[in-house]
Amino acid sequence: MQATTQLIHSIPVDPLTGAVSVPIYQTSTFVQEAPGINKGFDYSRTNNPTRATLEDLIAQLEGGQVGIAFSSGLAAIDAVAKLLRPGDEIVAVDDIYGGAYRLFTQVYQQFGVTINFVDTTDPEKVFNAITPNTKLIWLETPTNPTLKISDIEAIAQIAKASHCLLCVDNTFASPALQQPLLLGADIVVHSATKYLGGHSDLIAGLVVTKEKELGAKLKFYQNACGAILAPFDSWLVIRGIETLHLRVQQHCRSAQEVAEWLQQHPAVDKVYYPGLKDHPNHEIAKKQSKGFGGIVSFSLKQDSAEAATAFVTSTQLFKLAESLGGIKSLVSHPASMTHKTIPAEKRRAAGVTDSLIRLSIGLEDAGDLLQDLQQALEKTNTIVKTTAAEAVPC
Ligand SMILES: *Cc1c(COP(=O)(O)O)cnc(C)c1O
Numbered sequence: 001m002q003a004t005t006q007l008i009h010s011i012p013v014d015p016l017t018g019a020v021s022v023p024i025y026q027t028s029t030f031v032q033e034a035p036g037i038n039k040g041f042d043y044s045r046t047n048n049p050t051r052a053t054l055e056d057l058i059a060q061l062e063g064g065q066v067g068i069a070f071s072s073g074l075a076a077i078d079a080v081a082k083l084l085r086p087g088d089e090i091v092a093v094d095d096i097y098g099g100a101y102r103l104f105t106q107v108y109q110q111f112g113v114t115i116n117f118v119d120t121t122d123p124e125k126v127f128n129a130i131t132p133n134t135k136l137i138w139l140e141t142p143t144n145p146t147l148k149i150s151d152i153e154a155i156a157q158i159a160k161a162s163h164c165l166l167c168v169d170n171t172f173a174s175p176a177l178q179q180p181l182l183l184g185a186d187i188v189v190h191s192a193t194k195y196l197g198g199h200s201d202l203i204a205g206l207v208v209t210k211e212k213e214l215g216a217k218l219k220f221y222q223n224a225c226g227a228i229l230a231p232f233d234s235w236l237v238i239r240g241i242e243t244l245h246l247r248v249q250q251h252c253r254s255a256q257e258v259a260e261w262l263q264q265h266p267a268v269d270k271v272y273y274p275g276l277k278d279h280p281n282h283e284i285a286k287k288q289s290k291g292f293g294g295i296v297s298f299s300l301k302q303d304s305a306e307a308a309t310a311f312v313t314s315t316q317l318f319k320l321a322e323s324l325g326g327i328k329s330l331v332s333h334p335a336s337m338t339h340k341t342i343p344a345e346k347r348r349a350a351g352v353t354d355s356l357i358r359l360s361i362g363l364e365d366a367g368d369l370l371q372d373l374q375q376a377l378e379k380t381n382t383i384v385k386t387t388a389a390e391a392v393p394c
Contacts, residue, residue, distance in 0.1 A: 003176075004245045010060055011053065011238065024235045025049045046223050050231040054206075054238050058190070061175040061241070063182045064208035066215020068222055069234055073171065073191025074099050075227035076205030078107075080167050080187055082221045084135055086112030091129045092138035093120040095146060095350050097169065098338050100138070120150040121281055123158060130162045139185075140169040142285070145297045145334045145358040146351040147172075147272045149281035152288055156184025165214075171195070171325075176248040178289040181210045187218075194325030195294070198240040198247055202233050247327070247363060251294030254366040258359065259296045261370050267377045269355070272297040294362075295324060297334075300355040302384055308333045308355045310383040314376040317364055329362035329369060 014023050025048055030041040041047050051069050059067035070076040077100050084090070090104060094117040104115045118129045120139055130137075137159050141150040152168060159166035167187040168180035174195040180188050190196055192204035209215040222228060229237070252275070259273035274285035275292030285292055300307050311331075312320050318331035322338060332338065339352050348354070361369065 007057075007061065007245065008242065010057060011242065022050055022053045022235060022238055024231050026231050044231070045226055045228055048228075048231055048234070050238075051229055051234040054229070054234040054241075057238060057241060058175075058192075058196075058206045059208050061179075061244075062170070062188050062208040063179050064188065064210050064215075065212045066209045066219065068207045068215070068219055069192075069229035069237070070205035070207065070222065071227045071229055071233075072203045073189070073193055073205040074103060076189045076191075076207045077103060077169070078227070079207060079218050079221050079225070080136075080189060081108050081113070082225070083165070083217065084108065084113045087133055088112075088135040089114045089116060089131060089133045090136045090138055091116050091118060091126060091134055091164075093140050093143060093148075093150065094118060095143045095148060095352075096138065096140060097144055097171075098341070100140075100169070104138075120155065121148050123151055123154040126155050127158050127162075130158070130164070134162060134164050136164055137166045138169070139166065139180075140172065141178075142172045142274055142293055142295070144172065144338070145272070145295070145332075145356060147274055147279070147293075147295060147297060149274055149279075149285045149288075151284050152178075152180050152183040152185060159186070160184065172293055172295060173289055174244060174248055174325075176245045177252075177291045177293060181208065183288060186210050186214065192237050192240075193323065195248060195251075196241055196244060196325075197237050198244065198326060199236075200323060200326030200328060202236050204229050204233055204237050206237075248291065248294070250363055251325075251361055252291040254363075254369060255294045255296050255359075255361040256292065257366045258361055258369060258373070262296065262298050262373070265377065267301055267381060269299040269301045269303065272351075295358065295360055297356060297358045299353050299357070300380070302380070303353055303355040304384075305333075305335060305354045306387065307380055307384050308335070308357055310380040311357060311376050314379040314383075315372055316375075317362075317369060317372040318359060318376075324358075324360035326360070327363045329364055330360040332358045332360075334358055 032038045055067035118125045165186045168185045171191045188208045190206040263271045318329045
């Protein structure tokens with residue numbers, strides 16, 4: 001059976017009423033027959049039927065044993081970080097998601113956890129960064145916003161040989177394209193806020209573990225710390241996942257078209273998209289994922305923050321906003337938005353130049369998206385020229 005068919009039929013019909021949509025069990029507690037004797041649920045922080053359906057669904061999609069749904073992607077990452085003890089070290093991808101960077105360096109570092117950032121596109125660099133104290137390798141692939149790809153299988157082997165866990169933040173790819181657990185990773189985390197939810201209408205996080213025991217540990221932390229996903233939001237994520245494969249296929253198709261179009265545009269300098277043959281990690285992306293995703297980044301020939309600002313305020317269909325993975329196309333300027341707190345020199349060295357622009361390709365008609373990009377690039381050119389002319393003293 002194909003994954004899409006399996007997915008649609010893995011969402012159970014309600015055994016009580018026959019409802020084809022999972023009921024939203026909006027309840028805090030469950031009546032018990034006698035102390036400790038219940039129908040499998042006693043209190044919704046610990047377990048809730050709607051959330052449990054989502055948790056089983058994501059575990060199945062990622063090919064893992066245990067799924068856990070959190071109130072945000074960062075809460076999911078936080079639960080994984082709680083596996084560490086003072087003195088432990090993390091080896092992490094160098095262009096890590098900003099929120100994970102803040103969590104590791106500003107929260108966990110004060111509890112005695114050390115983070116080493118390396119260029120994980122080279123597995124040898126990962127290997128060389130590992131010390132006897134390394135307990136966790138943290139990957140994102142593709143990364144944000146320059147879409148670097150790391151070889152999950154090669155790094156999983158290094159993790160195994162070094163007796164540390166490999167966790168992959170699979171937000172950008174989604175399980176429709178990439179299943180890290182099947183490539184040897186131990187844990188997958190998601191910001192379900194993005195492709196899994198898919199409609200920019202909720203904040204949610206998911207964790208999936210390959211092994212039951214590790215899943216039980218993380219479930220313990222969730223119940224002990226309390227960052228659960230509410231029943232209604234769980235239902236919304238289930239509803240999003242039901243169309244995940246279809247949406248992601250279309251995101252990929254349009255993103256490829258946009259990337260190729262940008263590449264031939266005279267106002268555009270570099271285009272970052274793993275589906276382009278000249279992307280430095282194109283072959284690894286092809287090997288480990290079924291598609292190249294819906295995010296495209298590019299820089300302008302006119303490499304200034306002014307030009308980038310002119311562009312991101314000139315698009316009509318692409319709305320200027322943080323986040324990604326929804327049905328509506330979004331545009332963002334990492335240097336002044338998501339990556340603002342990173343020192344300029346460090347930021348530029350990582351490829352996040354002043355004019356770098358990130359697009360989240362939505363589900364609009366691809367031709368309409370190209371037209372919007374064309375008019376915005378023309379307008380940018382006019383604005384930049386006018387500003388330059390005004391700056392010249394008479
Ligand atoms: C958005 C995002 C997160 C954080 O998720 P929230 O749901 O916003 O807490 C983590 N990792 C990646 C790659 C993201 O894009």
